[in-house]
Amino acid sequence: MSDRLPAALTRRRASLPLLAVALCLPPFYLDAFWLRIGLFSMAAAIGAVGLALLSGTAGQLSLGHAFFLAVGAYGYAWLAGEPGPGLPPALAALLAVLLAGAAGGLFSPVAARVKGVYLGIATLALVFLGHHVLLTADSVTGGFNGRSVPPLTLGGFAFARSDPEPTVLGVPFGAEERLWYLGLALFAFTWFTARGLLRSRPGRALAALRDSETAASVMGVDVARHRSAAFVVSSMYAGLAGVLLALAFRRVVPDYFSLALSVDYLAMIVIGGLGSVAGATAGAVFVTALPLLMTRYADQLPLVTAPGSAEGAVGPTEAARYLYGAAIVLVLLYAPDGLHGLARRARDRVRRRRSRAPAPDAVVPPPSQPTAARTKEHTP
Amino acid sequence: MNTTHRTRRTRRRTAKAVLAGALALLLAATGCSSKADDGDKGGEAADGVRTGPGVGADTIRLGALTDLTGPYATLGKSIVQAQQMWAEETNAKGGICDRTVEIVVKDHGYDVQKAVTAYADIAPDVVALPQVIGSPVVAALLDDIERDKVLTFPQAWAASLLGRDAVQVLGTTYDVDMIAAVEFLTRTKGLKKGDTIGHVHFEGDYGANALEGSTWAARKAGLKVTGQKIKATDTDLSAQVSALRKEGVKAVLISAGPAQTASLVGVAASRGLKVPVVSSAPGFAPQLMKTPAAPALAAMLSIVSAAPAVSSDLPGVKDMVASYRKKYPDSPVDSGVLSGYNAAQLMGADLKKACEAGGLTREDVVKAHRAQTNADTGLGTPQNFSDVDRPASVETYVLKPDAEAVGGVVNAEDAHAAPGVEEYLSAR
Numbered sequence: 001m002s003d004r005l006p007a008a009l010t011r012r013r014a015s016l017p018l019l020a021v022a023l024c025l026p027p028f029y030l031d032a033f034w035l036r037i038g039l040f041s042m043a044a045a046i047g048a049v050g051l052a053l054l055s056g057t058a059g060q061l062s063l064g065h066a067f068f069l070a071v072g073a074y075g076y077a078w079l080a081g082e083p084g085p086g087l088p089p090a091l092a093a094l095l096a097v098l099l100a101g102a103a104g105g106l107f108s109p110v111a112a113r114v115k116g117v118y119l120g121i122a123t124l125a126l127v128f129l130g131h132h133v134l135l136t137a138d139s140v141t142g143g144f145n146g147r148s149v150p151p152l153t154l155g156g157f158a159f160a161r162s163d164p165e166p167t168v169l170g171v172p173f174g175a176e177e178r179l180w181y182l183g184l185a186l187f188a189f190t191w192f193t194a195r196g197l198l199r200s201r202p203g204r205a206l207a208a209l210r211d212s213e214t215a216a217s218v219m220g221v222d223v224a225r226h227r228s229a230a231f232v233v234s235s236m237y238a239g240l241a242g243v244l245l246a247l248a249f250r251r252v253v254p255d256y257f258s259l260a261l262s263v264d265y266l267a268m269i270v271i272g273g274l275g276s277v278a279g280a281t282a283g284a285v286f287v288t289a290l291p292l293l294m295t296r297y298a299d300q301l302p303l304v305t306a307p308g309s310a311e312g313a314v315g316p317t318e319a320a321r322y323l324y325g326a327a328i329v330l331v332l333l334y335a336p337d338g339l340h341g342l343a344r345r346a347r348d349r350v351r352r353r354r355s356r357a358p359a360p361d362a363v364v365p366p367p368s369q370p371t372a373a374r375t376k377e378h379t380p
Numbered sequence: 381m382n383t384t385h386r387t388r389r390t391r392r393r394t395a396k397a398v399l400a401g402a403l404a405l406l407l408a409a410t411g412c413s414s415k416a417d418d419g420d421k422g423g424e425a426a427d428g429v430r431t432g433p434g435v436g437a438d439t440i441r442l443g444a445l446t447d448l449t450g451p452y453a454t455l456g457k458s459i460v461q462a463q464q465m466w467a468e469e470t471n472a473k474g475g476i477c478d479r480t481v482e483i484v485v486k487d488h489g490y491d492v493q494k495a496v497t498a499y500a501d502i503a504p505d506v507v508a509l510p511q512v513i514g515s516p517v518v519a520a521l522l523d524d525i526e527r528d529k530v531l532t533f534p535q536a537w538a539a540s541l542l543g544r545d546a547v548q549v550l551g552t553t554y555d556v557d558m559i560a561a562v563e564f565l566t567r568t569k570g571l572k573k574g575d576t577i578g579h580v581h582f583e584g585d586y587g588a589n590a591l592e593g594s595t596w597a598a599r600k601a602g603l604k605v606t607g608q609k610i611k612a613t614d615t616d617l618s619a620q621v622s623a624l625r626k627e628g629v630k631a632v633l634i635s636a637g638p639a640q641t642a643s644l645v646g647v648a649a650s651r652g653l654k655v656p657v658v659s660s661a662p663g664f665a666p667q668l669m670k671t672p673a674a675p676a677l678a679a680m681l682s683i684v685s686a687a688p689a690v691s692s693d694l695p696g697v698k699d700m701v702a703s704y705r706k707k708y709p710d711s712p713v714d715s716g717v718l719s720g721y722n723a724a725q726l727m728g729a730d731l732k733k734a735c736e737a738g739g740l741t742r743e744d745v746v747k748a749h750r751a752q753t754n755a756d757t758g759l760g761t762p763q764n765f766s767d768v769d770r771p772a773s774v775e776t777y778v779l780k781p782d783a784e785a786v787g788g789v790v791n792a793e794d795a796h797a798a799p800g801v802e803e804y805l806s807a808r
Contacts, residue, residue, distance in 0.1 A: 031504070032500045032503075032504070033497060033500045033501040036496070036497050036500045037497060040493060040497070135583060135584065143585070143588075144515065144516075144519065144583075144584040144585040144588070145515075145519040145522070145540055145585060146519050146520065148522075148523045176500075249492075249496060249520060250523050250524060251519065251520050251521075251522060251523045251524075253492060253516045253519045253520045254516075255492060255516035256492045256493065256516070256520070291494070292493070292494060292497050295487070295494060295498075296497075296498075296501060315448055315449065315487060316487065317448060317449040317487040317488075317489050318449055321449070
């Protein structure tokens, strides 16, 4: 009996509803700071899944992800806001995603013909172009100061703070609490559609394309069409992430959508493990939440002083940066196939040990070792 | 076969048990969530003062969203230290409203996402923000600040930040500074109708707002302005100097950072473009006077600023500089120290006034702030906060670099309002 619950936890079918329930809990306990981190992580996860499809599965490198995020975020803010057409927000959100897809489609003639690093350089241009347009097209983007994002409303229910604040089980539900569930829903949608896509014919065709272009085309895969389709789908996920980000930020500014953001997304899929949805999610949470949390709690560490207090000491932000850098090095060193690979190896080991000796203590996760059996490694 | 059947059934039963257990846990646990019984914090303290977020029975908490690790780290450090010093001095004198003042400092490193999260972190526990550094950060937080009614003094001076009840730009805006700069050039440097002025400016609202002012003033004076837009990452201005030289400019305005000012003046001097250069206040830092460009800066540069030089002999400034040097002997005394201390003092005055009116809620503090029509801290010119659409002050100083002086600058001209500023403000 004692090993029943932990055993169930490692099983997919049982862990899914449990995970879903666990993810519904935070708004009841955590304050706005934590919920915002969660929202940023969920938005990043949606975007990272899109990039994982493109880079991990189709083997295409894109540095233009920040551009498509910006199209989604600004597209929503403009379509739903004033000045702008002032459409119903839900429709605007849908159109913003389609707009990001259309932007990807416009670029897809390039994406279909250029591959690997060359596509990376070509997409680099998008980020700079996008940033310039965001700064100069004042009437649409609001210029340097950006524009405020109208809250999303679905059938009379607004994902924003309202007076008086409604309470659920005694907990006041403000903007962050409500957006959390919207984020969860969008993330679940992304999770299932992306997994479905990866396991379907097009997903396998893309993987074949990544491994060998010649072999794939001999098998009857239309190289150019699949490449551009992957690019469009990836930019639509980025657009969706952009909409959620805009709702979480409540105001979009051009400086956020810089090259550094694109690089962050690449870091997410590499740290998480190329080519898997779960990996992209884990990487997104790692890259988004870790620096924020470390900055917040670094002042609890020894030798770290309060910001701006003394001379020459290490402040919380510096300490957080060192720690974050060290964490990345550790992950890449001990989990070269990413967090996803690490989790899979740990699970395999648990399963193997249990089948050998089904003792209650068998479920203690063993320390991960770099020598563990490693499955196929992707070459980027 | 029998065994597999049993395992599958057990598994299904486990899944159901897990789900039911988790649901029960959710219902039971939310009952004791700390968020649930955390009702309205506002109320009345024992001494009859209305309190709100950030104000306890014996503390007042202020917030600072600053940059201690990014591009404005030097400025951020100066402001943080100056404001901490103010808090200590104030507490030594018995605090405000019988409460001690505490400043919660959060470093965002010029990262919008970090800043927005840090705001969510501190917003429920502070009554006002005497310091927010970084134009993109301020821009991203504008709506939240307005909604939460947190009185905020951004360390940015663009006119686009005016018109918001809870956000107060201290001193003059960039456009007003540049009108004064053009007036200074025509008055003292002999520029006349038909001459051309070059204006090197950052992209973004700092440069755009400054250019707006210089263009307006130049048109009034019959001058022509030729703009050169640069990025914050451009630190070699050779190309811009060549272009300005080709245009035959008689003077140059610069609204950029210290590195750009040093490059512009240094390159211009070495290429024989010996014309007066006038910079906006953020374009100078005392560290520049230790670079090889120092002689050229001393010969050619003037700075237009709403705050006096740190070396000025205003008694308030002198006292402040003396105690700052005593407390932080290793830190440079720059304009950030002065503006940070000034902001903290103005905030203190607002809090005192709000306390006298019987309330320290955020609304009370904003109301008290907007009622100040002649706020004088003795650190420069008095300011008027009653009109949200107007800069708090229109008087500017002209400063000259001087390697010997504290803070690297001395006052060249005392505070005065440039003629034409009123006309500009009413026309806008």
